[in-house]
Amino acid sequence: MEIKLWINGKKITDNVEPDMPMLEFLRDKGCYSVKRGCETSGCGLCTVWLDGKPILSCTVPLMRANGRHITTLEGLQEEAAEFGAFLADEGAEQCGFCNPGFIMNVLAMARELDAPSEEDIKEYLSGNLCRCTGYMGQLRAVKKYIEHKKGARSDD
Amino acid sequence: MTDYKSVSKPVRKKDAMALVTGKPVYCDDLAPKDCLVIKLLRSPYAHALIEDINTSAAEKVSGIEAIYTYKDVPNNRFTTAGQTYPEASPYDRLILEKRLRYVGDPVAIVAGESEKAAEKALKLIKVKYKVLEPLLDFRKAKDNSIIVHPEDNWKALCPVGADNKRNLCAHEVSENGDLEKAFSECDAIVEETYHTKANQQAMMETFRAYASKDVYNRLTIVSATQITFHVRRIVATALGIPKADVRVIKPRIGGGFGAKQTAVMEVYPAFVTYKTGKNSKLVFTREETQTASSPRHEMEVKVRIGATKDGIIKALDMYSISNTGAYGEHGPTTAGLTGHKALALYSRAEAYRFVYDVVYTNIMAAGAYRGYGAPQGIFAVESAVDELAHKLNMDPAKIREINITKEGDIMPAYYNEPANSCALDRCLEKVKDMIDWDSKYPARDMGNGKIRSVGMALALQGSCISNLDVGSVALKVNDDGFYSLMIGASDMGTGCDTILAQMAADCMCCDVDNIVVQGVDTDSSPYDSGSYASSTTYITGMAVVKTCASLTEKIKKYGALLMGCDEKDVDFNGKEVYRISADEKISLKDIANSSMCNNSNALYASEGHASPVSPPPFMAGAVEIEVDKETGKVDIIDYKAAVDCGTVINPNLARVQTEGGIAQGIGMALYEDISYNEKGVCRSNSFMQYRIPTRQDVGRTEVDFEPSYEPTGPFGAKSIGEIVINTPPPAIANAVYNATGVRIRELPITPEKIYKGMKDED
Known part of the structure; x- marks a missing residue:
């Protein structure tokens, strides 16, 4: 089937099988940040944005994205590095395999929620599993990043 | 404490920014695009023989390159356990075999141009099975009439008390002192049986590897592994080819926790590429990673412990049965830690005895998982x-x-090693303060149907496998004086590449950025046993210290040569070699660049290290929980931990190790349970059926360090990686008792078990 979509702002037209999962297409197109941790929408590793909203690309058929915009971490390199520095300074990136999906959701949360509480953060990110960190270092990094963003906004 | 420039500082991991920006650094990101995709046909039965297998229809599927069955593989038994020579796990596997020993045991290997083609072919393979009665109850396995490994070429390479005709993978007795006399002097004795379940490591990156042939026709395997060098030996043994024909490379890996201390699947792409000459890859699904992998050994642990009325523990007696499943990976060795670690917490007792049996059954083989037998024993003893x-x-x-x-105590259960560095008493005192034990113990009714309580537990682990593990690194001086540190230990995300560079930086008196690290390639890295047994910081760290000392001597010698003076008259301060008796010096930059012209003295050093002891790190953990009296549900409020890992090399990474280990321990305590139906089919086949803790399940964790100084460790360091998983199961079980009076002796501690316990009390 013919599909037309935008990946990280770049228009792509292609012919794909109707059952092609979005995740596999994205990796085929070089978006290697998109990881598969399970096949059952249970880990959050494959999180990307569809028209700016986080979705789990392992279980979304690519055809759903026809005429729409997908964003992966490859398209958010500056923001990834900005938040990622906070994560790195906690030592909480660890093996790094869950980082891209997690960071996609953190950046979505930063856009969606104004001054989220600790409970808000945990709830928003609860679908993003991590087996290395026990989540505490991730939480410290998210809180520091939100403070940093608030500071940056009030400087404007 | 000495003030170091890099050691004991929260240095950022060298690969951090590549990881957080999602760079393609993992196995499947790097695999060539033309790889044949491998899929495995797996046994639907827990115990069966293949009577007939027909692949002709499957081979006709468009895009299928090859299909292999037991008829096509060598008859060389091997183990997939990543362990140092002489391997302690029995040689009990073939790549494919006529006899199938668990639901999921591979029946055939399919290699095709696409996943779709391979999956289509899987469905067309016709197999006639002779279904046999499976052996599923590990308590009945020893001397059962069903024998899991009846084959004559089964082989134990080490004297571990194994006997395949009795379903015994290992057996050992160890004791010290007059046990019955010591018990006879006790006023109170507890004798109970505890049961810990199999758990999945559940690292986020599933098992995966790809293989190719290089320009010399050698087999190259790129694998997500903790045991790069052992994979070379295992693959060569399984294929029956010279080890010289195999090269293994470890890229970044997405977590291991011991799972990848077993070569769970490398032999399949290795075999396909060996036969076809083409690139091939195998990426396990999560389902395969859940059902055909290397989880923790399920154990039943009987403990008898006695004390005088003043509370002086005089005697400890432990018997454990460990379920190694269909194959014996890590069976003989994990069993030892159950007693040798747990009983060593109370070394002042007059007598101890520890007996274990490790048995085969028809379920997925067990393997190595953080703690490696110790969590089972510590749950029971604590x-x-x-x-x-x-x-x-x-x-x-x-x-x-x-x-x-x-x-200063001698630890009889811990191979009579002395506790030369031990701050366990300070850890206990600190954790009591952190949780506010004296005012919170045992519990308080919150008046809203909930009870809050506290519980505690202690732990120890090792820092290596004494007299066995080998670590080595190489260090060389490059243009302008930057260093390359070649590492044979497999960084699995924990940050060992960075930690070793921190040590090298302090030894060479330079900035950590001046040390470039290079991960593992068996062709070019110096030998290292691998990243397991908590040994990298302690063993490989010491190899770094020795290598740096050796290279420093070479730099001094060459500097003296360039200045035309005696090498005894010079010293090196990291920036320059200078004369002690005169005002003359030469910079490292000049030395380095000079060394690349008309020089016969290579500025390169490589040293190895092994240790006759394995100094234990110690820790105390305390938890505050809230139990719902109506439902038995447990919420973790706070988890406090005080850890003695010797000198903390990188406080950030050590803290995250601890927090991560505690979260895994909470999972083991409350949620995680690999279970099977009556036919031996694994129910826990996805993250929906096997839930690991989310960020809403772990409460708050706070970690503090109470360092000792280990005289045999690099910069006084011991280990951190494994000990941190040990305290949550007993600490939470103890807190549940303090809240409800219900003693849960079988993990996981589910609301159902607590609720039933509370009902029985009424």
Whole structure:
């Protein structure tokens, strides 16, 4: 089937099988940040944005994205590095395999929620599993990043 | 404490920014695009023989390159356990075999141009099975009439008490002192049986590897592994080819926790590429990673422990049965830690005995998982110590204060090693403060149907496998004086590449950025046993210290040569070699660049290290929980931990190790349970059926360090990686008892078990 979509702002037209999962297409197109941790929408590793909203690309058929915009971490390199520095300074990136999906959701949360509480953060990110960190270092990094963003906004 | 420039500083991991920006650095990101995709046909039966297998229809599927069955593989038994020579796990596997020993045991290997083609072919393979009665109850396995490994070429390479005709993978007895005399002098004795379940490591990156042939026609395997060098040996043994024909490379890997201390699947792409000459890859699905992998050994642990009325523990007796499943990976070795670690917490007891049996059954083989047998023993002993305290009407903290191993003690259960560095007493005191034990113990009714309580547990682990593990690194001087550190240990995300560079930086008196690290390639890295047994910081770290000392001598010698003076007259300060008796010096930059012209002295050093001892790190953990009296549901409020890992090399990474280990321990305590139906089919086949803790399940964790100084470790360091998983199961079980009076002796501690316990009490 013919599909037309935008990946990280770049228009792509292609012919794909109707059952092609979005995740596999994205990796085929070089978006290697998109990881598969399970096949059952249970880990959050494959999180990307569809028209700016986080979705789990392992279980979304690519055809759903026809005429729409997908964003992966490859398209958010500056923001990834900005938040990622906070994560790195906690030592909480660890093996790094869950980082891209997690960071996609953190950046979505930063856009969606104004001054989220600790409970808000945990709830928003609860679908993003991590087996290395026990989540505490991730939480410290998210809180520091939100403070940093608030500071940056009030400087404007 | 000496003030180091890099050691004991929260240095950022060298690969951090590549990881957080999602760079393609993992196995499947790097695999060539033309790889044949491998899929495995797996046994639907727990115990069966293949009577007939027909692949002709499957081979006709468009895009299928090859299909292999037991008829096509060598008859060389091997183990997939990543362990140092002489391997302790029995040689009990073939790549494919006529006899199938668990639901999921591979029946055929399919290699095709696409996943779709391979999956289509899988469905067309016709197999006639002779279904046999499976052996599923590990308590009945020893001397059962069903034999899991009846084959004559089964082989144990080490004397571990194994006997395949009895379903015995290992057996051992160890003891010290007059046990029955010591028990006869006790006023209170607790004798109970504890049961820990199999758990999945559940690292986020599933098992995966790809293989190719290089320009010399050698097999190259790129694998997500913790045991790069062992994979070379395992693959060569399985294929029956010279080890010289195999090269293994480890890229970044997405977590291991011991799972990848077993070569769970490398032999399949290795075999396909060996036969076809083409690139091939195998990426396990999560389902395969859940059902055909290398989880923790399920164990039943009987503990008898006795004390005087004053609370002095005099005798400890332990018997454990460990379920190694269909194959014996890590079976003989994990079983030892169950007693040798747990019993060493109370080394002042007059006598101990420890007996274990490791048995084969028809379920997925077990393997290595963080803690490696110790969590099972520590759950049993640290639960039993609380039970003993209650019997004596003592505070559980008090009975520990009286009896724990202290610095300078000999630890009979721990191979008679001395505790040369031990801050366990300080850890216990600190964790009591952190949780506010004295005001919170045992519990308080919150008046809203909930009870809050506290519980505690202690732990120790090793810092290596003594007299066995080998670590080595190489260090060389490059243009302008930057260093390359070649590492044979497999960084699995924990940050060992960075930690070793921190040590090298302080040894060479330079900035950590001046040390470039290079991960593992068996062709070019110096030999290292691998990243397991908590050994990288302690063993490979010491190899770094020795290598740096050796390279420093070479730099000094060459600097002296360039200045035309005696090498005894110079020293090196990291920036320059200078004369002691005269005002003359030469910079490292000039030395480095000179060394690349008309020089016969290579500025390169490589040293190895092994240790006759394995100094234990120690820790104390305390938890505050809230139990719902109506439902038995447990919420973690706070988890506090005080850890003695010797000198903390990188406080950020050590803290995250601890927080991560505690979260895994909470999972083991409350949620995680690999279960099977009556036919031996694994129910826990996805993250929906096997839930690991989310960020809403772990409460708050706070970690503090109470360092000792280990004289045999690099910069005084011991280990951190494994010990941190040990305390949550007993600490939470003890807290549940303090809240409800219900003693849970079988993990996981589910609301159902607590609820039933509370009902039985009524």
